[in-house]
Amino acid sequence: MPVVYLVRHAHAVTEEENPLRPLSTRGHDECRRLVSFFKNNRALTPAEFWHSPLARARETAALLQPLAPHAALRETLGLLPEDRPEKMAARLATLASTQMLAIVGHEPHLSSLATLLVTGRSGLTAFDVEKGAILCLASEDKHTWSVRWHLAPSLLP
Template sequence: MRLFLIRHAHALDHEIDAERPISERGQAVTQLVSDHFKKTGQLTPKQVWHSPLQRAFETAADLVSQIGLNSPLVETAGLEPADDPQIVAERMRIYPATHDIAIVGHQPQLSALASLLVTDASRFNLFHFKKNSVMALRRGDDTHAKSGLPRWRVAWHFSPELLPGFGNLVRKS
């Protein structure tokens, strides 16, 4: 099983944090990222979970649409910025091992979740997720001794800054 952790796109400022939509820059970078994954075929989740916040939903919906995935979007509790990553880690323990999943969420929760799944320590923020970055984790057959959670390994970590054309998008916004 693979788990794709994706940070939402750049969002506009808004009085109410949960209602912040993605910006034009965020839309453009999401399109660039989608084009990359459509070409490579590396992002193939059976479901796409997203936080209840608008910017995560919009990023998830745009990725699914632009890549051409047939993956349902699932608003999922436990994915907000300050949520305990243990909630999602426990849910991943019982998720079918034959289904890949993508999670579109926020910092610092994504970093804490990746750290927990890989090292068994949620407070050790080993990873940093820039906006629109994607990390692929692969679930191993073994478990962490302390928590009993499945042990995950990093397959790859992608940042949109690596793509040709990214600099042009940033300079325009």
């Protein structure tokens, strides 16, 4: 069964601080705590990290990559905050049955995508993915997805 980890980028600096909005010190700390947590339990081991072209998503993916050192980092179209989730949902329907994929992106796209995958409907979102949080979804048939777990950095020491 394919597994998809929906990862919202970690905390970033404001646009006033830097228009490219790289990760802040807090964002780096969030990623460090996530890596420390998942290193021990191996619950996050994607074969690839797909990320948006924005600096904060690319940096988050790179900081999580030590969890799966052989996983490729791939800048991927369709992961910007304003992108419609249907296109990405269609791509996920083509995943191999054993594929494990991390998608590092933004709100409101990730919550909309998760809602579409789990409920089959778009519109009102059923999820709120906070910065640095990871929502793990799995599918038996690549069309119906269920939540395996959801972890936010605020839950970690």
